[in-house]
Amino acid sequence: MNRTNLLANPKIAALYEDVPAAETNEFRQFLRKYSYQQFSYEGEDWAYINTEPKDEVVLFLSGALCAPEVSWKSIVGLADKYQVIAPEYPPLISMDALVDGIAAILRREGVDRAHVIGGSYGGFVAQVFVRRYPKMTRSLVLSHTLPPNFEGGQSIRKATRTLSLLPEGILRWIMGKRLGGLMPEKTEETAGLHAIYQEMLQYRLTKADMLGVLWRTADFHDQKFSPSDLSTWEGRVLLLLADNDPGTPDEVRARLKGLYPQAKLHLFHGSGHATAVIQQAEYQRAILEFLSE
Numbered sequence: 094m095n096r097t098n099l100l101a102n103p104k105i106a107a108l109y110e111d112v113p114a115a116e117t118n119e120f121r122q123f124l125r126k127y128s129y130q131q132f133s134y135e136g137e138d139w140a141y142i143n144t145e146p147k148d149e150v151v152l153f154l155s156g157a158l159c160a161p162e163v164s165w166k167s168i169v170g171l172a173d174k175y176q177v178i179a180p181e182y183p184p185l186i187s188m189d190a191l192v193d194g195i196a197a198i199l200r201r202e203g204v205d206r207a208h209v210i211g212g213s214y215g216g217f218v219a220q221v222f223v224r225r226y227p228k229m230t231r232s233l234v235l236s237h238t239l240p241p242n243f244e245g246g247q248s249i250r251k252a253t254r255t256l257s258l259l260p261e262g263i264l265r266w267i268m269g270k271r272l273g274g275l276m277p278e279k280t281e282e283t284a285g286l287h288a289i290y291q292e293m294l295q296y297r298l299t300k301a302d303m304l305g306v307l308w309r310t311a312d313f314h315d316q317k318f319s320p321s322d323l324s325t326w327e328g329r330v331l332l333l334l335a336d337n338d339p340g341t342p343d344e345v346r347a348r349l350k351g352l353y354p355q356a357k358l359h360l361f362h363g364s365g366h367a368t369a370v371i372q373q374a375e376y377q378r379a380i381l382e383f384l385s386e
Contacts, residue, residue, distance in 0.1 A: 141161075152207040214306065
């Protein structure tokens with residue numbers, strides 16, 4: 094993924110002009126405080142945020158924009174009580190390779206078990222991680238995400254073969270149209286989310302990053318999960334869903350709940366796909382209460 098510098102690049106700073114000054118300053122402080130740590134694993138360069146050590150660890154898995162800064166407010170909200178490790182996703186094409194690298198990050202930091210939180214696309218990653226590394230997963234939080242759908246995977250795989258032939262600029266436009274349908278209306282409250290979204294889309298994501306997301310999404314939908322997968326796993330599951338999320342309509346939410354019958358459910362109302370921003374206090378409270386139970 095391309096590196097940018099919000100603190101020095103005027104073109105990127107211009108994206109944040111509509112964001113309240115106090116929020117922009119807090120975001121800049123976050124970037125200064127939690128700079129990326131980097132290492133190499135299996136020939137791939139990895140980068141991740143790692144907050145101060147605590148007794149318990151949260152593995153925070155971001156969405157399809159691949160970078161944890163998108164969820165910086167959630168990371169800050171967790172970091173008071175938990176050590177938060179939040180990886181950036183390299184342009185790998187399989188979910189197994191992705192979660193293997195994430196597990197390597199935990200081992201590098203001496204972490205045997207972590208609470209795993211995955212939102213949206215990060216929920217795909219989290220569902221693969223808990224099945225591949227159950228002993229490393231202390232509990233599981235799935236937010237605004239969905240279960241595998243084989244037919245969807247076949248369609249995405251076919252489309253990705255075609256998209257791989259397109260120039261980066263056109264692919265960026267297509268991805269923007271796709272992800273834009275999940276973005277909330279731009280208001281003072283959501284302006285920061287929109288600014289980070291535009292920064293990632295215009296300056297950070299490379300063609301390899303975008304194709305990696307698509308190949309891994311197809312790979313996720315090829316998975317054959319069942320409710321019995323975690324029958325011997327001793328962890329707990331929390332589902333965070335919204336009643337009007339365009340990414341998880343009623344039928345999808347029902348299938349997700351059926352896949353995790355043991356899960357505790359917290360249903361938000363009217364917050365769409367951006368509950369973490371629009372209902373930030375309730376969202377963070379639901380996670381912290383679950384983790385502390």
